[in-house]
Amino acid sequence: MTPLAAPFPHCRPRRLRRTAWIRDMVAETRLSVSDLIWPLFVREGEGMEEPVASLPGVSRLSVDRAVEAAQRAADLGIPCLALFPYTDAADKNPEATEAWNPENLVNRATRAIKAAVPGIGVLLDVALDPYNSDGHDGIVRDGTILNDETLIALEKMALCQAEAGCDILGPSDMMDGRIGVIRSALEAHDFPDTLIMSYAAKYASVFYGPFRDAVGATGALKGDKKTYQMDPANSAEAMREVAIDLAEGADMVMVKPGLPYLDICGRVKREFDVPVFAYQVSGEYAMLEAAFGHGWLERERTVLETLGAFKRAGCDGILTYHAPLAAELFG
Numbered sequence: 001m002t003p004l005a006a007p008f009p010h011c012r013p014r015r016l017r018r019t020a021w022i023r024d025m026v027a028e029t030r031l032s033v034s035d036l037i038w039p040l041f042v043r044e045g046e047g048m049e050e051p052v053a054s055l056p057g058v059s060r061l062s063v064d065r066a067v068e069a070a071q072r073a074a075d076l077g078i079p080c081l082a083l084f085p086y087t088d089a090a091d092k093n094p095e096a097t098e099a100w101n102p103e104n105l106v107n108r109a110t111r112a113i114k115a116a117v118p119g120i121g122v123l124l125d126v127a128l129d130p131y132n133s134d135g136h137d138g139i140v141r142d143g144t145i146l147n148d149e150t151l152i153a154l155e156k157m158a159l160c161q162a163e164a165g166c167d168i169l170g171p172s173d174m175m176d177g178r179i180g181v182i183r184s185a186l187e188a189h190d191f192p193d194t195l196i197m198s199y200a201a202k203y204a205s206v207f208y209g210p211f212r213d214a215v216g217a218t219g220a221l222k223g224d225k226k227t228y229q230m231d232p233a234n235s236a237e238a239m240r241e242v243a244i245d246l247a248e249g250a251d252m253v254m255v256k257p258g259l260p261y262l263d264i265c266g267r268v269k270r271e272f273d274v275p276v277f278a279y280q281v282s283g284e285y286a287m288l289e290a291a292f293g294h295g296w297l298e299r300e301r302t303v304l305e306t307l308g309a310f311k312r313a314g315c316d317g318i319l320t321y322h323a324p325l326a327a328e329l330f331g
């Protein structure tokens with residue numbers, strides 16, 4: 001704790017809050033459009049924008065519409081998109097083979113976006129859940145999520161994504177050893193510059209519910225993800241996960257969910273001082289939008305205050321469905 005400069009009345013902290021210009025001048029953190037990553041959901045078809053009921057204002061976009069969204073993001077100054085697929089049930093199976101189909105939705109969308117809007121970054125999740133008929137991030141046999149078998153699938157998946165032109169791989173599956181396997185594969189196949197943002201501290205959270213609707217995994221998921229995603233009770237374990245992922249070759253780490261886990265964001269930043277990102281997940285967005293819909297909270301100011309909280313906690317950036325709105329507010 002910094003000692004006070006002088007006792008009252010010589011010291012009056014309110015002097016620094018009296019006018020807008022002095023408040024701005026002494027602001028400790030500043031949120032800007034370059035902090036934002038915008039998650040988009042892609043689906044088959046053309047000219048399609050299919051609203052996701054539990055995520056008001058968010059739609060599943062066909063690839064052509066995703067390209068338009070990418071152009072909008074670029075115009076707004078948003079540096080990076082995160083793409084997630086809504087996979088037709090017919091393309092899912094227990095081995096999640098669609099995950100390493102070079103022509104799968106996210107790989108096609110990545111190529112189309114990179115061709116049309118080359119300056120924008122693309123982040124892709126590396127996890128099997130959108131392609132797995134069991135709805136799990138890993139391969140399931142007799143009710144068990146298999147770690148090492150899943151790594152083989154993730155490696156193939158990651159290489160297809162790098163080949164498609166993805167800038168950042170986001171392993172979000174929480175299998176042990178995945179970062180090392182993916183990093184070695186990237187080096188071996190001449191992708192030395194592909195970034196890895198590992199979902200290092202990813203909790204088994206109830207707040208992913210609307211996302212699972214958006215990618216069509218809700219009905220498929222059998223059981224829960226507690227044998228691989230982290231227990232919300234834990235904090236020291238998150239530091240171990242981050243340390244492991246960095247040692248295996250992650251360039252940046254992510255904490256997920258966001259607002260309920262700001263303590264973890266702050267601790268990771270303080271203990272590791274590497275680029276830290278938070279995912280303000282679907283359930284957080286849905287809660288806020290529900291309150292906005294009722295007129296209980298004011299949308300613009302709430303969005304800026306909640307996103308600003310991530311910066312204060314020490315995050316370098318935020319994945320948020322509110323990215324385009326926030327970018328418009330920065331004007």
Ligand code: PBG
Pocket residue numbers: 125127129137172173207208209210211212225280281282283
């Ligand atoms: C897939 C994945 C999930 C999210 C991002 N990647 C869901 C899950 O782990 O069940 C959640 C994102 C959100 O809720 O907005 N592994």
